[in-house]
Amino acid sequence: xxxxxxHPSWVIxxxxxxxxxxxxSLDFQATTMFWYRQFPKQSLMLMATSNEGSxxxxxxxxxxxxxxxNHASLTLSTxxxxxxxxxxxxFYICSARDPVxxxxxxxxxxxxxxxx
Amino acid sequence: xxxxxxxxxxxSVQEGDSAVIKCTYxxxxxxxxxxxxxELGKRPQLIIDIRSNVGEKKDxxxxxxxxxxxKHFSLHITETQPEDSAVYFCAASISGEYGNKLxxxxxxxxxxxx
Numbered sequence: 001x002x003x004x005x006x007h008p009s010w011v012i013x014x015x016x017x018x019x020x021x022x023x024x025s026l027d028f029q030a031t032t033m034f035w036y037r038q039f040p041k042q043s044l045m046l047m048a049t050s051n052e053g054s055x056x057x058x059x060x061x062x063x064x065x066x067x068x069x070n071h072a073s074l075t076l077s078t079x080x081x082x083x084x085x086x087x088x089x090x091f092y093i094c095s096a097r098d099p100v101x102x103x104x105x106x107x108x109x110x111x112x113x114x115x116x
Numbered sequence: 117x118x119x120x121x122x123x124x125x126x127x128s129v130q131e132g133d134s135a136v137i138k139c140t141y142x143x144x145x146x147x148x149x150x151x152x153x154x155e156l157g158k159r160p161q162l163i164i165d166i167r168s169n170v171g172e173k174k175d176x177x178x179x180x181x182x183x184x185x186x187k188h189f190s191l192h193i194t195e196t197q198p199e200d201s202a203v204y205f206c207a208a209s210i211s212g213e214y215g216n217k218l219x220x221x222x223x224x225x226x227x228x229x230x
Contacts, residue, residue, distance in 0.1 A: 034217055043205060044160065044220045093159060097216075104150055105218060107159040 003027055004096050006108025013084055013115055021079045021111045023050075023094030029074035030096035034105070035067075038091040050077040050094075084115040118143040118210045122221025129196050131230045139206035139221050140188040148209035148216065149182060149189045153202045154223075160205060164191070196228045 005024045013019050023033055033050040048069055049057040056069035068080040077096075081088055093110040119142040129135050141149075147168040152160035166173045166180045166189065173180050177196075182189040193200055204224045209216040 043222045046217060046219065049217060091157075095218075104162045104165060107161075110157075110159050112157070 003098070004094065004106040004108045006094050006111055008111055009109055010112040011114070013113070015085055015115055016083055018080055018082045019084055019113060021081075021092055021094070021113075023077045023079070023096070023108050025075045025096045025098075025106075028096075028098040028100065030077075031074060031099060033071060033077040033094055033096045035069065035077075035079050036093045036095065038093060038110075040091075044093065047079075050079075052077075081113065084113070086115045089113055089115045118146060118208055118219040120206060120208050120219050120221040122206050122224060124224060125222065126225045126227070128227045128229060131196060131198060131228055133196055135191075135193045135196050135200070135226055135228075137191045137204055137206065137224045137226075138188060139190070139208075140186075141208040141219075142187065143208065143210050144184075144187065146208040146210050149180070150207050150209075150218070151178075151180060151191050152205045152207065152220075154205060155202050163204075193226075196226075198228050198230045201226055201228045 003026050007022045031052045035047045036044040037047050038044045046059050047062045050069045050071040052071045058064045071077040091110050094108045095105045097105050122139045150165035151163050153163045154160045164175050164178050164180050166182050177194045179192040206221040207218040
């Protein structure tokens with residue numbers, strides 16, 4: 001069964017609004033979670049590393065003020081796309097690794113964001 | 117930073133034939149190399165992985181080989197079946213401040229023709 005749960009699975013929003021995506025580890029505590037973005041027919045690009053109790057680490061070129069990440073507990077990380085624009089439409093996927101068991105990386109089901 | 121290159125971008129094989137996908141990585145410190153299969157609109161699923169202390173690993177019809185010196189690793193699928201059709205991604209794990217993060221290759225669209 002799924003060990004990483006992501007919600008919502010899809011969302012449509014209007015340009016200028018904000019959207020929050022949740023990522024939960026179901027049977028382990030994840031001090032670190034990773035957020036990826038995947039455009040159609042492209043690879044998964046790491047956006048940021050979410051760290052429980054501290055600030056997220058963003059990859060080069062990813063705007064931290066636009067993609068707000070909060071990792072308030074050991075089982076929940078949220079990604080908020082602020083002031084969304086059509087170019088933000090993409091497939092957002094979170095992932096986490098059980099630190100006790102180690103690899104592999106478990107992925108959530110992903111969130112298909114469409115900004116109109 | 118780490119760079120992972122993957123070839124070919126598309127691969128068509130006849131059912132029953134073998135398929136090989138190759139990847140190279142740039143960071144010699146990378147020590148974990150997973151392969152993922154992704155079907156349209158779904159999350160990537162791990163199919164096999166290999167660590168840098170092993171040269172080859174096999175799981176039924178799937179095998180992965182690693183050449184640390186050349187910094188390349190390959191996925192081998194034998195006796196391909198139509199349900200093997202999907203996008204395959206290789207990845208390399210590099211150490212970050214908060215744990216190892218994966219860098220993915222560009223992906224290979226595998227089509228198995230029956």
